[in-house]
Amino acid sequence: GQQVMQIPQYQHVQEGEDFTTYCNSSTTLSNIQWYKQRPGGHPVFLIQLVKSGEVKKQKRLTFQFGEAKKNSSLHITATQTTDVGTYFCAGKGGATNKLIFGTGTLLAVQP
């Protein structure tokens, strides 16, 4: 079945450093979504990418969807303590209605 992996599993950075998490799917995705989960909270939708090679920005966050629509990345420039949490990618492949989540990347930011 469809599998979605993320690396790294955990990242610890100093405030002000950049951060990137990578998402890889075993199958081609129709779209990719990104979510953020604060400690003790629930996942909250950040963005959706649909087109091959698409790049979207939200303030300090940059999201990319790979040309083959099997991988994606989230880059945060100049991290802040408010960026702490787990970042998940999620994708729906082909004809299936299943929204499969990645394994997540836990980001810790030291002030």
Added chain:
Amino acid sequence: NAGVTQTPKFQVLKTGQSMTLQCAQDMNHEYMSWYRQDPGMGLRLIHYSVGAGITDQGEVPNGYNVSRSTTEDFPLRLLSAAPSQTSVYFCASNLQGSTEAFFGQGTRLTVV
């Protein structure tokens, strides 16, 4: 507008007991799903539904049942709880399968 409401927030069960986790949404979303979250394993899809009367299995369906008699409600039933089902359970709803998912606050379940 409450969004997605899950009850209870916390539950402790003994092995072999059964229970139902409740999930309700007031956004008239067609698509609803249940996930479990375990350390290092992300969110794994248990069951999902694309509309009232229609359900399907996700990645880890064993030991769980669902039904979707109305658009609003999507309960998750544990038939005979096992320690391996100790987890945090999230219910989510989408307008359609390819749109953003809205999550409930989660249910933290411990099976002893």
